[in-house]
Amino acid sequence: MEIGLPMKAHTLSDAKGNPMNRISAFLLFACCAIGFAQAQQIKSGATVYIEPMGGYETYLAAAIAKKKVALIVVADKSKAEYIITSTVSHQTPSQPAVVVNNSNVNNGGNDTWEQSKERAEARKAARAALGSTNASISVIDAKISQVVFAYSVDKHGTTHQSQSAAEACAKHLKEFIEKPK
Numbered sequence: 001m002e003i004g005l006p007m008k009a010h011t012l013s014d015a016k017g018n019p020m021n022r023i024s025a026f027l028l029f030a031c032c033a034i035g036f037a038q039a040q041q042i043k044s045g046a047t048v049y050i051e052p053m054g055g056y057e058t059y060l061a062a063a064i065a066k067k068k069v070a071l072i073v074v075a076d077k078s079k080a081e082y083i084i085t086s087t088v089s090h091q092t093p094s095q096p097a098v099v100v101n102n103s104n105v106n107n108g109g110n111d112t113w114e115q116s117k118e119r120a121e122a123r124k125a126a127r128a129a130l131g132s133t134n135a136s137i138s139v140i141d142a143k144i145s146q147v148v149f150a151y152s153v154d155k156h157g158t159t160h161q162s163q164s165a166a167e168a169c170a171k172h173l174k175e176f177i178e179k180p181k
Helices: 019-036 056-066 111-130 161-178
Strands: 046-050 071-073 082-091 132-141 147-156
Touching: 046 056, 056 071, 056 082, 056 161, 082 161, 132 161, 147 161
Parallel strands: 046 071, 046 082
Antiparallel strands: 082 132, 132 147
C-alpha cells in the first residue's frame, strides 16, 4: 500500500497568475455577452413595404397573404416599419432535353422495372427542361437599416417556380415572426 502526500487544494488566489485561467475567464465573459445580444424580432402586425423587383414583389405579396404572415403590406414606403428587398434569377437550360421512349423493346420479362426506370428518366428530363429559380429576400428595419431576417431558396423543375419560391420565403418569414422570444 502506497501512501501519497496530501494534494494541495487549489484556491482562487492560485489561479490569478495562470494565463490559462485568464483566457478561460475571458472566453466565459465573451460567451455571456454574446448570449445577451439578441437579434431583433419582427413584431406581429408590423407594416412592410416590398421593393419592386421585376414582378416578383407581386408573387411575394400574394404569398404573404396566402401563408397568413402577420404583416401588413403597404404601398407607401414612408409608412413602413420594414422594407423587404429581394433578388430573383431564372435559369433555363441552354439546350432542350430530348426524351426517347421505346416501349416496344422486349427486355426479358422485366418490363415493370425498365418501364419505371424510363418514366423516372423522362420525369427528370422534363424537370430539367423547366430550369430553376433562385430567390432571396431581406427584411430591413426602416429606421436603423438593420437586416433582421434573410432567406434564400432554389426551386427546380416546377411550372410555377416564382410562386413556389415566394411561398417558401413567406413560410420561413412567418416562422421567424412566430418563433418564441
